[in-house]
Amino acid sequence: MPMLLRKHPLITFIAVVIALLLTWGFWPQPIMVEAKPATRAPLTITIEEEGRTRVIDRYVIAAPVDGVTCRVQLDVGDPVEQGSATAQYYANGLAGSRPTQPRPGQGQG
Structure with a gap:
């Protein structure tokens, strides 16, 4: 590097001037603001x-016993109140069996 400075001082001077001009040109200028x-x-x-609603998270609802869910009495968009029955559930997959009742404490939010 010292050899380049001694052999070509004009090129070194031009490079330094270009670097200084670029620094000065890109230096941020103050702007007037209202305070x-x-x-x-x-x-x-x-x-x-x-807007449009999109389903992001899908949930799977599972029961601790085998059975079949029948007679869904609601359509998409129907209002649902807490504690109301939303579907009919038959245990052991038998359509002729009686509907099961939730255990105390289950089915409550």
């Missing part, structure tokens, strides 16, 4: 947009 003191005030924002 106001912060105050407390009520904030009311209304957003009116239409």
Whole structure:
């Protein structure tokens, strides 16, 4: 490197000038801003947009005994209240058997 400085001082000088010009050209310039003191005030924002719901997480609901779920009495989008029956369940896969009752403490959210 010292040999390059002694042999070609003009090239070294031009490289240093280019580096300085690039540094000066890309140096961030201050910009004028408007400043106001912060105050407390009520904030009311209304957003009116239409959207589309997408299923992200799918859940599998399983029972601790074998059986068949029949007579789903709801359609997609029907409102559901806590504690209401959403389907009829027959134990052991027998369609003629009586519906099973949940054990105490099960089926509650």
